Amino acid sequence: MTANQKIRRDSGAPAIPKTKLALAVASAVLASAVTTSANAQVLSIEEVTVTATKREESAQDVPLAITALSGDFSQKVNINDVKDLVSFTPGVTGNSQDSFIDAISVRGIRTQDFGVGGDPSAAFFKNDLYEGRNGSAVTSMYDMERSEILRGPQGFLFGRNSIGGAFSVHTRKAQVGDSTTGYIETDIAQRGHFAVEGAVNLPVNDNFAMRLAGYSSQEDGFVKNHYPGSDDLIEHDKKAVRWSTTYESDQLTINTVAEFEDRKQSGSVYRAIEKGEIWDSFEAAIGDVNLRGGRGDADSDQTLGDNDKAKVATFGIHAEYDFGELVLTSNTGYKDHDYFYTEDYDGTPLNVLDYQQDQTGDYFQQEFRLASDTDGPLSWYAGVSYYKEEIDAEFTFASSEDIMCQYYGNYYNGMTFSGCADLYAYYGSPFSPSADGRLIETGRVKGSYSGWASYVDLDYAITDALSLGIGVRYTKDTKDFALSVPTPDSDLGAYWAYGFSTDGFLTDNASWDKVTSRAIAKYQFEDGGMLFASFTEGFKAGGFGTFNLGNDADGNPAIGNLDIAQGDGFAPNKFAPELVDSWEIGYKNTLFDGRANFDVSAFTYDYTDLQVVVADGGGAIIKNAGNVNAHGVESSITAVITDNFNVLFNLGWMDSEATGIQGICATGDDACEGSPLFWAPEWSGAMVLDAHFPLGAGMLTGSLEVFWEGERGGGWEGLDTTMIDSYQDLTLRVGYESDSNWRVDAYAENLTNEFTWDGLNNNGGVLPSHFFGPKRPRTLGLRFGMDFD
Numbered sequence: 001m002t003a004n005q006k007i008r009r010d011s012g013a014p015a016i017p018k019t020k021l022a023l024a025v026a027s028a029v030l031a032s033a034v035t036t037s038a039n040a041q042v043l044s045i046e047e048v049t050v051t052a053t054k055r056e057e058s059a060q061d062v063p064l065a066i067t068a069l070s071g072d073f074s075q076k077v078n079i080n081d082v083k084d085l086v087s088f089t090p091g092v093t094g095n096s097q098d099s100f101i102d103a104i105s106v107r108g109i110r111t112q113d114f115g116v117g118g119d120p121s122a123a124f125f126k127n128d129l130y131e132g133r134n135g136s137a138v139t140s141m142y143d144m145e146r147s148e149i150l151r152g153p154q155g156f157l158f159g160r161n162s163i164g165g166a167f168s169v170h171t172r173k174a175q176v177g178d179s180t181t182g183y184i185e186t187d188i189a190q191r192g193h194f195a196v197e198g199a200v201n202l203p204v205n206d207n208f209a210m211r212l213a214g215y216s217s218q219e220d221g222f223v224k225n226h227y228p229g230s231d232d233l234i235e236h237d238k239k240a241v242r243w244s245t246t247y248e249s250d251q252l253t254i255n256t257v258a259e260f261e262d263r264k265q266s267g268s269v270y271r272a273i274e275k276g277e278i279w280d281s282f283e284a285a286i287g288d289v290n291l292r293g294g295r296g297d298a299d300s301d302q303t304l305g306d307n308d309k310a311k312v313a314t315f316g317i318h319a320e321y322d323f324g325e326l327v328l329t330s331n332t333g334y335k336d337h338d339y340f341y342t343e344d345y346d347g348t349p350l351n352v353l354d355y356q357q358d359q360t361g362d363y364f365q366q367e368f369r370l371a372s373d374t375d376g377p378l379s380w381y382a383g384v385s386y387y388k389e390e391i392d393a394e395f396t397f398a399s400s401e402d403i404m405c406q407y408y409g410n411y412y413n414g415m416t417f418s419g420c421a422d423l424y425a426y427y428g429s430p431f432s433p434s435a436d437g438r439l440i441e442t443g444r445v446k447g448s449y450s451g452w453a454s455y456v457d458l459d460y461a462i463t464d465a466l467s468l469g470i471g472v473r474y475t476k477d478t479k480d481f482a483l484s485v486p487t488p489d490s491d492l493g494a495y496w497a498y499g500f501s502t503d504g505f506l507t508d509n510a511s512w513d514k515v516t517s518r519a520i521a522k523y524q525f526e527d528g529g530m531l532f533a534s535f536t537e538g539f540k541a542g543g544f545g546t547f548n549l550g551n552d553a554d555g556n557p558a559i560g561n562l563d564i565a566q567g568d569g570f571a572p573n574k575f576a577p578e579l580v581d582s583w584e585i586g587y588k589n590t591l592f593d594g595r596a597n598f599d600v601s602a603f604t605y606d607y608t609d610l611q612v613v614v615a616d617g618g619g620a621i622i623k624n625a626g627n628v629n630a631h632g633v634e635s636s637i638t639a640v641i642t643d644n645f646n647v648l649f650n651l652g653w654m655d656s657e658a659t660g661i662q663g664i665c666a667t668g669d670d671a672c673e674g675s676p677l678f679w680a681p682e683w684s685g686a687m688v689l690d691a692h693f694p695l696g697a698g699m700l701t702g703s704l705e706v707f708w709e710g711e712r713g714g715g716w717e718g719l720d721t722t723m724i725d726s727y728q729d730l731t732l733r734v735g736y737e738s739d740s741n742w743r744v745d746a747y748a749e750n751l752t753n754e755f756t757w758d759g760l761n762n763n764g765g766v767l768p769s770h771f772f773g774p775k776r777p778r779t780l781g782l783r784f785g786m787d788f789d
Helices: 016-033 071-076 082-088 277-286 401-413 420-426
Strands: 066-070 122-126 144-151 165-171 181-189 193-203 208-219 236-248 252-265 270-272 307-322 326-344 354-372 378-400 438-461 466-484 506-524 530-540 543-549 572-575 578-591 596-608 611-615 620-624 627-640 645-659 683-694 698-709 727-738 742-749 757-761 770-774 779-788
Touching: 066 071, 066 082, 071 144, 082 144, 082 165, 082 683, 277 401, 378 401, 378 543, 401 420, 401 438, 438 543, 466 543, 466 572, 506 543, 506 572, 572 620
Parallel strands: 122 165
Antiparallel strands: 066 144, 144 165, 181 193, 181 779, 193 208, 208 236, 236 252, 252 307, 270 770, 307 326, 326 354, 354 378, 378 438, 438 466, 466 506, 506 530, 530 578, 543 572, 543 620, 578 596, 596 627, 611 620, 627 645, 645 683, 683 698, 698 727, 727 742, 742 779, 757 770
């Protein structure tokens, strides 16, 4: 990849044989640690009811590749925010320790665009409200009812361009009842970690109840920054509160939610890779750069600071009215966010490129849906939806003027220069440095986006065993986009981040619409097993690039032009929609007299007009660069092994090939043709082994969690220097649950202190290759919780 791209990647993972050995050892340890009691009770498999298909169904009855996790499970495994769900879902990879979601990959499909003119490929929803984009989509997981992660294109069911998949999480609703109930839980761990969450449910009368929930978490940084005067990095301080209400009558149910979260944490941490041709070229121009510290440490100047701050307010109303044979649903939501982010992108102690994003936005949605509620062979639902989004974001790039002159002076002249004065003297011109010696380039985007959709889904039971379903959806997205790039206050001019400047805002607008379809066949066996097959068309609207303009009518780029005005022949960088045709076949069953749930699915898809970030001589431009063909298999099993042990195990395998991507490859030829989606490992999986042993007036508990991902990275060019090794992560928890409604457990997260990176960027030019986001190290902690009624 090239210099001006800020693309996040996901992290690598372990080999499967090592994991099997770890599971065997862990089982032996847990089994020998406690003597089995004679009155040990048989554990049950938890049934999670989901609404992914717009109807309430058991996850085992849904003919989709879906991972459903209960709120109790999320609390037990200490899930922090919505991106932590990645670890427990086969075929889903890519996490980062900031508020960006552009590293999330579902079956290899992800968005590379970190700007605000496009849409994510993996859509996030909370209480059926679209969570939006970087800076507002990542919120804390507390007082949860359930999480549903759907793999494959989900635009028909969820809309909002969810071409890769959808994360749909639901918080606990207020419960109408006779008594006040609630809980509180605290978590104390290393590095000053302290978290507390709790909720109280308040019935008001026979029809109305309220629920108040809160969450707070803080932790000191775990990455040492060796730059003089710097603090440790990757810390957080998060606070959130939620108020929910429920009204119930014979026919009408209304649920409301109002939530506010204040998040303060570190931006991504980068460390340059001190080997390879890209690093050698960098040092040849700049001189020797010796990074202090070792693997996992930072040596980062943080010129613009270290910030990842968001304030997010959400309001939602979900209403259902039962007419008898028809149910009308209304879903209304509004979200407002303020987001401020800074990072040192180059990963060195030099001011090569520091990045800042200052963003505000609001989002409104409304959906009406009408569904049948009869016992006949035909069931159906139909609906319409609308959304409106306003976004205003200012981007800042800060670089040392002298470093720019050193690098590009060497690049174009093959000579070593001490700085801009030296380079300009070589050309016979004077140079006047800016007040602080920095080149500051800014750009501002204002976007007004809207869209609407209508859909209908029919499901017909041909026999008691066989049913067929077909759905059709019409989607239209409209975007009004404006970009302003002032001329920098530096003799270098528009030299690096954008490469051009404008005289005020340049505007453009466009609409994209598409009719997509989905067909599903489901066969129910007499033993309870279900076989399903589906074909789904996916669509993600086009958009506008945040950091460049499109070429003029003669094919000339905007690079090198100053004070471009509306009508000068240049307009914002516009790119076309992405499309995918996806085929899937799967099988689900409950086995061994209800002691195990099993599912497996195989998929293949053809993905066309891949939206990718490409350096175009200046600012990054978004292009439709190629096609992807991929196929894979995913499987999960939840089982009661003995009266005292149960296990959750999932595994995913995927193979992919990208073609027509010459415009992505840094070499500009066919060297990258046929490359895999390098951010997605071939293998990924997870296991949670639980143990429960009666002890006194309660239960002794233990669990072992294991996550693994295969090797990946290298970029489209497959560089050895940017490969991330496979890794495995083990967490051990041991605790006691009292019959008196209190519980305590001690844990060791990342038990073996496994090291890995969240991702990588090949970069190039003045930017060296780097890794980002070292993994959180081993963390020892203690939790205490209590329920009350």
